[in-house]
Amino acid sequence: xSVHALLTDYTVQNVILGALMLGLxxxxxxxxxxxxxxxxxxxxxxxxxxxGICLGFLxxxxxxxxxxMLGALLAGALAAxxxxxxxxxxxxxxxxxxxxxxxxxxxxxxxxxxxIQGTNNASQGGLDAFLFGQAAATLxxxxxxxxxxxxxxxxLVTGLWKEFKLVCFDPGFARALGMPxxxxxxxxxxxxxxxxxxxxxxxxxxxxxxxxIAPAVAARQWCRRLETMVPxxxxxxxxxxxSGALVSTLGRGLATGPLIVISVSLLVVVxxxxxxxxxxxxxxxxxxxxxxxxxHQQLLTTLYRLAERxxxxxxxxxxxxxxxxxxxxxxxxxARLEKRGWVESRQQPPQNTTHWALTGTGRDEAARILxxxxxxxx
Amino acid sequence: MPLGLHEPDLALHVEDLTVSYQSKPVLWDxxxxxxxxxxxxxxxxxxxxxxxxxxxxxxxxxxxxxxxTLFGRPYRAQRKRVGYVPQxxxxxxxxPTTALDVVTMGLYGQLGWLRRPRKAHRQRAREALxxxxxxxYANRQISQxxxxxxxxxxxxxxxxxxxxxxxxxxxxxxxxxPTERAIVDILRGLRDAGxxxxxxxxxxxxxxxxxxxxxxxxxRVIAQGPVEAIYTADNLRKAYGGQIALLESTxxxxxxxxxxxxxxxxxxxxxxxxxxxx
Numbered sequence: 001x002s003v004h005a006l007l008t009d010y011t012v013q014n015v016i017l018g019a020l021m022l023g024l025x026x027x028x029x030x031x032x033x034x035x036x037x038x039x040x041x042x043x044x045x046x047x048x049x050x051x052g053i054c055l056g057f058l059x060x061x062x063x064x065x066x067x068x069m070l071g072a073l074l075a076g077a078l079a080a081x082x083x084x085x086x087x088x089x090x091x092x093x094x095x096x097x098x099x100x101x102x103x104x105x106x107x108x109x110x111x112x113x114x115x116i117q118g119t120n121n122a123s124q125g126g127l128d129a130f131l132f133g134q135a136a137a138t139l140x141x142x143x144x145x146x147x148x149x150x151x152x153x154x155x156l157v158t159g160l161w162k163e164f165k166l167v168c169f170d171p172g173f174a175r176a177l178g179m180p181x182x183x184x185x186x187x188x189x190x191x192x193x194x195x196x197x198x199x200x201x202x203x204x205x206x207x208x209x210x211x212x213i214a215p216a217v218a219a220r221q222w223c224r225r226l227e228t229m230v231p232x233x234x235x236x237x238x239x240x241x242x243s244g245a246l247v248s249t250l251g252r253g254l255a256t257g258p259l260i261v262i263s264v265s266l267l268v269v270v271x272x273x274x275x276x277x278x279x280x281x282x283x284x285x286x287x288x289x290x291x292x293x294x295x296h297q298q299l300l301t302t303l304y305r306l307a308e309r310x311x312x313x314x315x316x317x318x319x320x321x322x323x324x325x326x327x328x329x330x331x332x333x334x335a336r337l338e339k340r341g342w343v344e345s346r347q348q349p350p351q352n353t354t355h356w357a358l359t360g361t362g363r364d365e366a367a368r369i370l371x372x373x374x375x376x377x378x
Numbered sequence: 379m380p381l382g383l384h385e386p387d388l389a390l391h392v393e394d395l396t397v398s399y400q401s402k403p404v405l406w407d408x409x410x411x412x413x414x415x416x417x418x419x420x421x422x423x424x425x426x427x428x429x430x431x432x433x434x435x436x437x438x439x440x441x442x443x444x445x446x447t448l449f450g451r452p453y454r455a456q457r458k459r460v461g462y463v464p465q466x467x468x469x470x471x472x473x474p475t476t477a478l479d480v481v482t483m484g485l486y487g488q489l490g491w492l493r494r495p496r497k498a499h500r501q502r503a504r505e506a507l508x509x510x511x512x513x514x515y516a517n518r519q520i521s522q523x524x525x526x527x528x529x530x531x532x533x534x535x536x537x538x539x540x541x542x543x544x545x546x547x548x549x550x551x552x553x554x555x556p557t558e559r560a561i562v563d564i565l566r567g568l569r570d571a572g573x574x575x576x577x578x579x580x581x582x583x584x585x586x587x588x589x590x591x592x593x594x595x596x597x598r599v600i601a602q603g604p605v606e607a608i609y610t611a612d613n614l615r616k617a618y619g620g621q622i623a624l625l626e627s628t629x630x631x632x633x634x635x636x637x638x639x640x641x642x643x644x645x646x647x648x649x650x651x652x653x654x655x656x
Contacts, residue, residue, distance in 0.1 A: 035473060162486050162494060170469045170483070173535075176436045176462045177487035178454070220474060224519045229474050 012249050014138045018202050019241030019260060021146045025153050025195045027215035027237025031230045032188050034216040035168045040095070041080065041189065042212030044102040045196045046205045048079030050109025053130050053200070054116060063127060065142055069197050076193045079105050106205075133204030133257030135245065146198045153191050157230070164188060165226055203257035211237065214264040221275035240264035295333050297369050298326065300342060303358045304366035313363065316346060316355035337362070386450030389414040389543050389574035390435070395444030397427070397434050403597060404430045408444065410593055410602045412576060414542075417569040418591035419579040419605075423618050426596040428578045429465065432545050436462060448543060457487060461541035463532050465548050471521050477531045478516040481506050484538035506534040511560060526557030533561060543574040551580060562588050585609060 007013070026042075033041055049072035056071025057063060079101050086097035113128060126134060157164065166174040167184045175181045192212065199208050219233035244260030251259075273281050302325060307315035322330045334356055337343045342362030348355040358366060385391040388411045395408040405427040412418050420428050433439040435446050437453050448456040461484075481503040482495045489495065495503075507513050510530040515523060523531065529549055536544055546565075550558050565575050569590075579585060585592065585605065592608040594600040594617045601613040 035470075037470075159492055162483075162489070163491075165475075166483055166486055169473045169475065169480075170464065172433075172438055172464050172468060173462060173483070174486075175438050176457075176460070178457045179486075223474050225476060225479065226474050 009249075011136055011138075012245075014140065014143060015135045015202075015245045015249070015256060016242055017143055018135065018138045018146055019245040019256070020238050021143070021150045021241075022195075022199045022202055022211065023215065023237030023239070023241030023260075023264075024234045025146075025150045025237075026199060026211040027219070027233035027235070028157055028230055029153055029188070029192050029195050030212040030214075030216040030237075031219065031226075031233045032164055032168055033192055033212055034220065035226075036185075036188075039213045039217075040098045040102075040209070041083075042192060042196055043209035044079055044083060044098045044105075045076040045193050046200065046208035047102045047109075048105035049073075049076045049197060049200060050130065050205050051075050051105055051112055052109075053127070053205075054109060054112035057116060057127055058112075065139075065145075065201070068130075069145065069200075072197045072200060073193060075105065076196060077190070080189055080193065109205075129204075130200055131204050131206055132255060133200070133202050133207070135202045135248070135256030138201060142198075142201055149194045149198050153195065156187065156191060160184065160187070168226075203260060207257055207261045210261045210264060214261070214268050215240070218264070218267045218271040221271035221278045236264065236267050240267060292333070292336075295326075295330075296337055299330060299333055299337060300358070300362060300366040301369055302326070303343065303356060304363065304370065307358060307363075314357055316348060316357045318348075319354040319356065322356065383450035384447045385411070387414075388412065388447075389416075389449060390576065391447045391450075392431075392435065393445055395431075395434060395441050395446065397430055397439055397441045405434065405441075406597050408595075408599055410599050412574060412591060412593075414449075414574050415569060415572050416591040417565060417575045417577070417589050418593060419577050419585050419589040420593045420595055421579050421582060421585060421617075422595035422600070426617070428595055429547050431595065432547055432576070432578060436460070436545065458539075459542040461536035461539040461544040463536045463544070463546040463549055466525065466529050466532060466552070468547075471523070471528055473520065475520055476517050477507065477512060477520055477523065477527075478503050480520060480531050481534045481538055484535040487539070502538055503534075506538040507531070509537055510534045510564060524554075526553040529553050529557060530560070533564065537564070541573070544568060544576065546575070546577045548578050548580060550584075582614070 007016075030042065033039060052071035052073065052075025053068050054071070055075070056068040059071070060067035082101050083094070083097045086092050086101070087094050090097075092100070116127060126137065129137065163174070163179055163184055166177075166179065167181055167188075171181050171185075174184075196208050196212065199211055203211055215233040215236040216229075218236050219229045223229035223232055240263035241260055243263045245256055247263075248254045248256040248259045271279070273279055276282055299322065302322065303315075303317055306317050307313055319331065319334075322334070331354075334343060334345070338345060341359055342365055343356050344359055346355050346357065347353075390410075390412040392408055392410050395405055396403060397405040408431065420431065422428050430439055434441045435453065446453060448460065453460070478500065482499055484506070485495060485499050485502070489499070504513065504516060507516055510533050512527060512530050512534065515527060515531075520528065520531065529552075533546075533549060536546070544565075549561055553561070565577070565588075569575050577589070579589070586609055589605055591603070592605045593602045594608065594613050596617045600617040601608045601610075
């Protein structure tokens with residue numbers, strides 16, 4: 001299929017638009033969930049939606065998206081409420097409560113799903129597509145619902161920006177200021193539930209959690225402020241949504257939802273590795289830089305002490321002596337110090353081995369290091 | 379007395395306050411008053427309910443009985459006159475935001491719905507940072523600040539509220555000596571400007587030098603009043619029991635082994651585990 005034919009294809013258009021809106025909304029709202037340490041909420045909400053999907057189907061008697069989404073939303077909300085009640089009134093911690101509620105609801109959903117499949121209802125076709133999503137089944141009507149959810153989240157997040165921010169950072173202070181913290185938290189949770197429900201069609205209940213968590217986690221790596229993190233998370237969501245949809249179209253029938261999740265996971269991996277300041281590579285470089293600086297300081301002070309012991313400012317230490325004293329090869333480090341003008345090398349007869357001596361500035365530097373070490377240990 | 383006011387001459391009036399977690403009383407029948415313009419310390423052993431007391435005064439922990447008034451009115455009506463510094467360990471300092479941003483949050487209550495902080499607000503936040511000596515760190519990510527610097531940022535966020543009464547929960551826990559001095563100086567400045575300052579404090583050694591009003595708490599109120607009258611060996615022993623050894627000289631007491639410091643869970647090096655409320 002040519003690019004032009006691709007982009008004018010009705011189904012492909014639907015899939016791309018749907019994936020775009022899903023990425024936008026889940027990236028944006030997921031940022032708040034991740035910062036409130038509720039990453040798994042998306043997981044619980046999506047798994048818990050399955051029995052709701054089935055009940056919605058049973059109630060409507062057909063594969064009617066409105067009823068199915070309503071069922072999913074209600075089941076998700078019920079699960080979220082259960083988690084809240086369990087953590088508040090039992091001795092369960094949030095992780096255990098989430099785990100139990102999630103798996104119970106999911107089990108219930110699978111039982112209902114097999115029951116429906118056993119009834120030989122002709123209209124049940126494709127209900128199991130909600131497990132892993134079926135992007136190609138996205139209709140224009142579905143897109144209208146998604147657009148509504150997206151617009152509503154955009155309005156809420158921009159309108160209640162400072163309230164959401166403070167509730168995520170310091171809910172106690174927010175309450176002391178008189179903000180309706182509970183209502184704000186419920187609003188955020190309901191919006192995330194809505195995002196999950198609209199995503200079920202494309203990504204499916206099993207993988208939907210990744211759409212809530214991954215863009216936010218990746219964006220967090222690159223940003224110092226919430227004001228940049230949320231838009232970046234939304235952008236990451238959009239990019240992975242579109243690229244997943246495109247790859248699936250080009251790849252002749254590869255599943256769209258999992259491809260979207262793989263794209264966003266790639267973004268997470270890249271961000272975890274390469275982001276400045278927070279990335280693992282950055283930390284590795286910092287650590288090796290620090291090690292190198294320490295080695296330089298050790299060499300300078302060794303040369304300084306040797307010179308002092310011999311009562312000779314210009315004392316020349318032999319390479320082998322320095323190697324054995326530091327129990328490692330020191331030539332490379334000494335060469336770097338020479339480039340900075342702190343040491344100089346000489347070929348010394350009769351053995352003609354390399355000898356090293358401190359320069360004037362090197363002596364000052366060594367004295368400075370020793371002085372700072374002494375004040376540090378006092 | 380103007381209509382509808384209850385004890386308007388007191389900065390803080392607490393009557394019959396009782397708070398419990400799962401039928402275990404954390405605060406029992408608390409009655410105390412704090413006059414305006416004093417710098418008051420709330421001291422007591424671990425689990426005495428010090429933080430809970432502040433939280434229930436500010437409506438964060440619902441009491442099962444009792445009432446609280448600030449300058450004669452309930453807290454709901456006086457919010458704009460109250461500044462609050464929570465325990466530093468109560469928030470995640472890895473949150474993506476800057477020092478200036480955190481200070482600006484102190485204005486969110488005055489801003490109201492839908493309004494965002496503008497240039498003038500950020501200018502005020504800068505001035506508050508300057509007051510606590512943190513102007514050079516305005517754009518620093520908060521995770522990169524030291525414990526003492528984080529505490530100063532929290533204090534600046536309360537200062538920008540321009541309140542009449544300030545509540546601070548362990549502001550001196552886990553901060554370095556210069557920061558502690560700076561905080562005390564700022565709090566004294568507030569008191570000298572006629573504000574009321576109420577501090578949950580863990581270090582008995584410094585109570586007499588820093589404060590002029592004292593509330594000793596251990597689930598119940600043990601004693602309250604001006605520091606000179608209240609800081610006695612008798613009162614401290616009633617609150618701390620055997621946890622404390624006192625050197626007594628002419629009626630005043632000097633703790634030899636500071637109970638709070640000897641207890642690892644409230645030592646300055648472990649601020650995160652120093653919380654006493656779940």
